[in-house]
Amino acid sequence: MDYLFYFAIVVLGLIIWSFINDKKYQKNLKKHLEREWASYPEEDYNADKMKSIKSFYLTEKDQYLDVDDITWNDLDMDEIYKLMNNTQSSLGEEYLYALLRKPCFSSEELEERNRLIEFFQSNKEERLQVQIKLNKVGKLRKISVFDYINKLGEQKPESNIPHYLMALGLLLSLGYVFINPGIGVGLSLFFMVFNIISYYRYKAKIDNFLLIIAFQLRLLDCIDDLAKISIPSLEPYVKLLSEDLKKFKKFRRGSYIVVARNVSGNLLEALLDYYRMIFHHDLIKYNIMLSFFKKNKDIMKRIFKTVGFIDSMIAAASFRDMVEYYSLPQLSHTKANPKLSVSEVYHPLINNPVANSITEDRCTLLTGSNASGKSTFIKSIAINAILSQTIYTSLSKEYKANYFTVYSSMALKDNILSNESYFIVEIKSLKRILDKSKGDYPILCFVDEVLRGTNTLERIAASSRILATLAKENALCFAATHDIELTYILENYYSNYHFREKVEGNQVLFDYKLYKGRAVSKNAIKLLNLLGYSKDIIIEAENAADQYMKTGEWSIISDN
Structure with a gap:
């Protein structure tokens, strides 16, 4: 009987100890949840973890309305x-994860x-x-x-x-x-x-x-x-x-x-x-x-x-x-003549981001030098379009737009496994956007350096026709490009905006602000001077650029 008594004491002690331990765990958990609120969550991710997270979405996937893999990867979603x-x-x-991949087209659901x-x-x-x-x-x-x-x-x-x-x-x-x-x-x-x-x-x-x-x-x-x-x-x-x-x-x-x-x-x-x-x-x-x-x-x-x-x-x-600030999006079901107006929009993954604003009912070309902010801006618009139709949140002071399906063609790579060159991958990516632009909802699409994988002559000829076709469809397209020629060829279909930089001393400075009109600076040529190129090269390059801007033709280089 003594053994049973001692056994009962041990069991009772274990129960009490477990109860106290559980209360302590609950208290620590509450502190942890309070500390983690509104901060970057402490979570370990590996390939297997991300694969399991995606599983539910794959059972609910919609080929037309969802954010597809290319767009998701382009935007670092x-x-x-x-x-x-x-x-x-x-x-x-x-x-x-599934919710972020599936833009919602119901105002009642978004309000809930x-x-x-x-x-x-x-x-x-x-x-x-x-x-x-x-x-x-x-x-x-x-x-x-x-x-x-x-x-x-x-x-x-x-x-x-x-x-x-x-x-x-x-x-x-x-x-x-x-x-x-x-x-x-x-x-x-x-x-x-x-x-x-x-x-x-x-x-x-x-x-x-x-x-x-x-x-x-x-x-x-x-x-x-x-x-x-x-x-x-x-x-x-x-x-x-x-x-x-x-x-x-x-x-x-x-x-x-x-x-x-x-x-x-x-x-x-x-x-x-x-x-x-x-x-x-x-x-x-x-x-x-x-x-x-x-x-x-x-x-x-x-x-x-x-x-x-x-x-x-x-x-x-x-x-x-x-986030620093956000607004509740104002979304419209108008299916023709899509529009977008966003005030002081910013990118959630950038520290101290520069906010920009734009209001457009036409497709848009963005010009400017490398690292001036073109890609970041169009990614900001795309990400906020997705967030607006998923968690009803726009990282901006104001967001007004149609309900959109969102597609992009930006961070593409050669497909070694299928033996496809960058150009083949790119034209397939653009073709999918053209095909989707004929759907029931207007498409909001983003293209970075269209057809960069081919020569200048064919790039400008083909890309101008592809972008013009998108403008004629039920689409609102934002395209970043270095080809100034496109801003002239497409001026009947596309509004022009640009980003600037300036050279001060030995530095290139960017303000990352969006300006109306096509890029006109020749700071890329000025950079040659910073790196010690001869003044003859710089002067001749500037003269050639000026002549092209006036005549639309390049002069032939000769010894004379």
Whole structure:
């Protein structure tokens, strides 16, 4: 009896210690969430992590309306996503990625997103409560929860008879200790080792699926917790989740002993792990739960999406509080004569960015020297168009525009695997934009140095016709170019803007401000002087440039 008393004392002590440890974890978590709000989230990303994050989007992909891979990479949207990813669960981070890839064309949906974002911005305590609940659901580092929920639905439950026999063998051996201690202890050790080895052999086949089952159980617990706190702004979502939760009552019954739900970890969970290894309780329950899950997979998918949406809206709220300033976009469904007006727009990935403004209902050519700001400006417009139609946020003082599909052709490379030259890759990229410009929604497109992969004569001839065709379609195109000739050829279709630089002493200075009209400076020639070129070369180059600007023709160089 003394042994039972001491055993009870130890168990009680472990429970109290675990309770205190959990309270300490909750306190530290709250401090961490407060510290991480409106700052760059602490998250490790590798190729496998990014692959899992993209999985949900790939199941929802739309070939026409979505931000395609070329545009996403051109705009460094992975970095924008990482800047914004202050989510607490795998559901949230996968949903947020998909949301940024899928511009929304519904004003009602965007207004609802904004309602939630503003709520989380303004109500710190309620937001922290929700974040703490979501944090308990956790993030799976190696796999996609959306991907594996589909794979889980394809699994077939195995027989539990071998597990029952192994557990029974161990129990009988333990009982035999009281009859013949020597044999009983030997048999007990044998079955323990045999059961543990068998456990890992079975578990290796379903390890990732057990992770998903555990994730679902933590998710269902989270919904239970959310239903217990009164947050009127979340009531429609909590009500929907609570109704779905009722359908998983049988699924949850007796499940705590199966898989860990507490991502913080404690000593009791460690002891339960040994219990699972010896008695295979989690493997037995897994097969029972799998049969139930297969019948209710669609409901669980709906739960995944609802919770993922809430988590992603919290991340969007944190992003808004992080940036210097933002505005709510004013979007129009006018499908003809697309327009865009943006005031003091800036790029979210640049420290101390220079803001610019533009209002246009015509396509636009941007000229200026290298590093003057052309590419950064058009990327800023493109990124803000995407953010406006996803998280209803523009990094500007004002943003007015049509609902657009967004495409770009900018940071292209040779495709070595398919043996395609830069020029082939480029003309394919431009062709996809021309094809998409005939869709139901106006297209907002961005081109950097069109057809740079070929000679000057053919580049100007071909690029001018491609850009003119885009201007005649339902498109608003922003194209950066060094070819001044295009500003004359296309002046009936394109407005002209430029960026400037000036040479002072031994320095080239940029103000990164947008100016109306085509670029007229010859600072590129002046740079020759800084690098010690002869004055004859510089004077002759300036004269040649002046003559071309006047006549549109280059003079032939001769000894005379």
